[in-house]
Amino acid sequence: MRTDARTSSAVAVPRRVRRALLVIALAVLAVPFVVPTIWMVAASVKPLAEIFDAPPSLWTDSPTLSAYAEAFTFQPFARQYVNSVYIAVVVTAITLLVSSLAGYAFARIRFPGANALFLVVLTGLLVPSEVTIVPLFQLFKRAGLINTHWPLILVTSLAAPCVLATFIMRQFFIALPLELEEAARLDGLGRPAIWMRICLPLAKPALSAVAILTFLASWNLYLEPTVYLTSPEMFTLPQALTRFTDAYGGQMWNTQLAAATMTVLPMLIVFVLAQRHFVEGLAHSGLK
């Protein structure tokens, strides 16, 4: 940019103006992406009477945390928080294991029927969960697992999100140079050892992409908990968020916003800190 300015000062001004215009355009465009979240946080500390102020404001003179306190007394919100966190962690751990094993095998090991079986696995990406949930509900009902977390954990960590993970891992391992593994094989290392000691350590970028995508998928589940879970202390966060209604069915706005803020902020903070992993992980997720 500096060289531009030196070579032709006539062009430099319009270019700088253009750049400024670009930044302004982007800033305007970013408003609906950012302001709702900021407004959510701001409104959650407002007294109820101020929430529908017109014109809307992001400021209050009398901030209060009463909505936060109410979120915990109206529902077992702490419990629901723990539910969401532990389910997401368990699902992510299982998915990392299952998908890195299957992805490695599909990418590296030659066995009869590998291609056909890979296509069978890929159907898991094709079938919407709304199609399978009716029969799965009947299956889990027969197994006595309704209103437990088992359906969420089992289906999420072995079906759709995990199939995407397997696909990502396979793409990654295909792109990995063979030489390292060949050297290890000559040294007499077996497949499991190669997978664990050579390939997994190299697969950290793919594994972190998988971990992020899976954690988000589990954290966001809404249909499944709505169908499988019936008692508030078993609920997960997205489901709990919709249940802040008073005895007359009216929504408890500020309590809901406080609960939503508590659901959203940790993920946003992690995202801002690790945003390179999120964005690059996604770009390389083999969605190609």
Next chain:
Amino acid sequence: MTTTTQPPEQVVVPAAAKARRASGPSFWTTRRRDVLTGYLFILPQLAGVAVFVLLPVGMAIWYSLNDWNVFTGKQTFVGGENYAALADDPQLPKVLLATVIFSGGVVVVNITLGLLIAVLLNRRFRGVTLFRTLFFSPVVVSVVAWTLVWGFLLQDNGGINGLLGAVGIDGPNWLQHGDTAMVSVVITQVIRSVGVNMVLFLAALQGVPEELYEAARIDGASSRSVFARITLPLISPTLLLTVIVTVVGALQSFAQIAVLTGGGPELSTTVLVYYVFQQAFEFNDIGYGSTLALMLLSFVMLLTLLQWQLRRKWVFYED
């Protein structure tokens, strides 16, 4: 499985083992061991898909051939009756129309906006990372939380009408009229998820070789024709993929609709997934619900098939 495959090493009679060792390589050659490892490695994933995807699809097909209401508990085989009922359902045309408008709207707005943001961000200037972060951030916000907040802002006396009022526009009661409710669900959905396509487009744009742009510049091509003749064709694989993935994603948007409009007003935003849920879990009509679910599945499969075909015909620039 393990009991039938592992024993040979231990169970074999010592004499035979000795003979085999003497006569040549054991049964467990590296190749055979590899094949077994391959099957064992994919077993959990394969079993998961079999039990939680393929089995339920089979069951759904069976359910669709039955009249089964959970309330009465009676399940009777009725053959194609549920499929015939599709034609007689007065609500279904409205549901399908809403599905087409919603999915079409989401795709058009999402791809256009995603591409626009990606093109704007595909240059070097201070703050580009910040903007990328801002546009992507709704993706990590939980769908339900995001939709709740928008539902709030879209109220008659909510923030959006408040803003419009400040500049003298009398905004509609967004969620209470069919047309504006549809616009609301589409916009809410796109803004939350367009960051994903933006990132994919950015990656694709950065893959376009710089020389091509330079050659075009030397030839004096306008920036519009550069975009139409160089950029678009070269990112067409990504474009095609994102279109299909976005349609399929839109076909499966349940939480957004459930939280923002509950399918209303009337049926204006009742898309197929939501209708499936209502039939199966609110009206407890398992047979008809499954039939509708299979219809949804056939749409998704058709689109995927279309993608494969188009990919072969249209897209010439894959590596």
